[in-house]
């Protein structure tokens with residue numbers, strides 16, 4: 470297993486440009502492939518997850534060309550078609566769940582496979598609505614873990630569906646399938662998750678009605694085809710979260726993060742950190758500046774950071790805070806690239822914090838200062854965000870050894886270079 474050793478940094482200064490938003494990157498390629506004609510994408514994430522999506526759209530009949538900093542996607546005039554070969558999503562849950570929705574509406578048999586981590590993740594959450602729409606979906610065991618076999622149907626039946634989990638991927642799978650349905654499809658979520666799919670479908674000219682209902686959202690989509698267009702993918706806020714936490718918990722830091730996506734469901738981590746006392750400021754251009762700050766413990770609800778991608782980073786903030794931080798309703802962490810519920814607790818413990826859990830809640834007693842962090846030794850299995858959280862803690866504290874660090878390439882291949890550039 471790959472091993473990286475990091476020493477604690479004396480001083481951190483500088484500016485980082487995080488990769489293009491992973492969510493936006495997947496969808497730009499997918500919408501480009503579903504459209505007829507040529508779409509251009511700038512700012513695409515260079516991570517392996519998005520590369521898997523690019524390979525899959527090619528297998529389904531789109532053309533993907535790399536031109537300097539731009540990617541051109543040409544969707545076939547007659548629409549996408551089934552591939553004879555398995556569609557390999559690698560480590561990427563977003564690829565598997567969103568493609569499940571797309572291929573459900575393409576006649577023929579499709580097989581979606583993934584790496585060891587993805588092969589443990591539940592796909593029943595997308596299979597259920599897609600079966601209601603008329604696709605056949607098979608996987609392994611009750612949770613329908615991959616490989617996923619899907620027989621697509623065109624058209625699919627339009628449905629009206631309440632998503633029982635908090636998941637942007639499930640919502641998006643249904644919306645993509647809705648493009649190939651025989652009437653308007655409605656999907657409802659009780660907690661608003663990232664709006665990337667809705668926003669981009671609207672920009673691509675698809676007929677969509679979006680209504681906020683209490684803390685949730687209702688989206689109705691008309692069948693149709695997205696238009697080819699130019700996509701400019703903004704910086705990824707979930708990657709910015711690592712640098713924000715690093716800047717705040719390190720004893721001598723000033724870090725500027727080049728502009729990122731600021732849609733409300735993506736930047737909850739900024740509010741959480743500010744509530745803890747973090748000196749974090751937005752620039753007019755959407756950049757974020759993080760400076761050394763003493764932190765106080767807080768109570769963090771999953772709904773504040775839907776999809777809970779920022780919890781590994783916030784665990785490091787909790788470890789550097791004064792008092793006990795409560796992480797509430799965090800059950801979804803268990804079915805991410807790794808069990809991040811256990812992984813976040815293990816990371817805080819490895820730093821020297823007392824931790825405990827009760828049901829879907831967990832608690833971290835902070836050490837008041839990252840100078841009190843222990844030299845870390847962690848092993849991460851196929852989970853980019855756990856690697857980045859551990860690296861931030863190591864740099865802010867007394868160094869650390871991370872086994873399995875190459876997993877960072879799923880979303881951020883240049884992460885360690887960017888960390889080094891701040892020293």
Ligand code: S3P
Pocket residue numbers: 491492493563635636637638639641662775776777778801
């Ligand atoms: C994503 C949704 C989230 C998130 C993932 C990306 C997306 O998962 O964890 O990194 O692009 O739709 P959920 O489906 O659990 O919200």
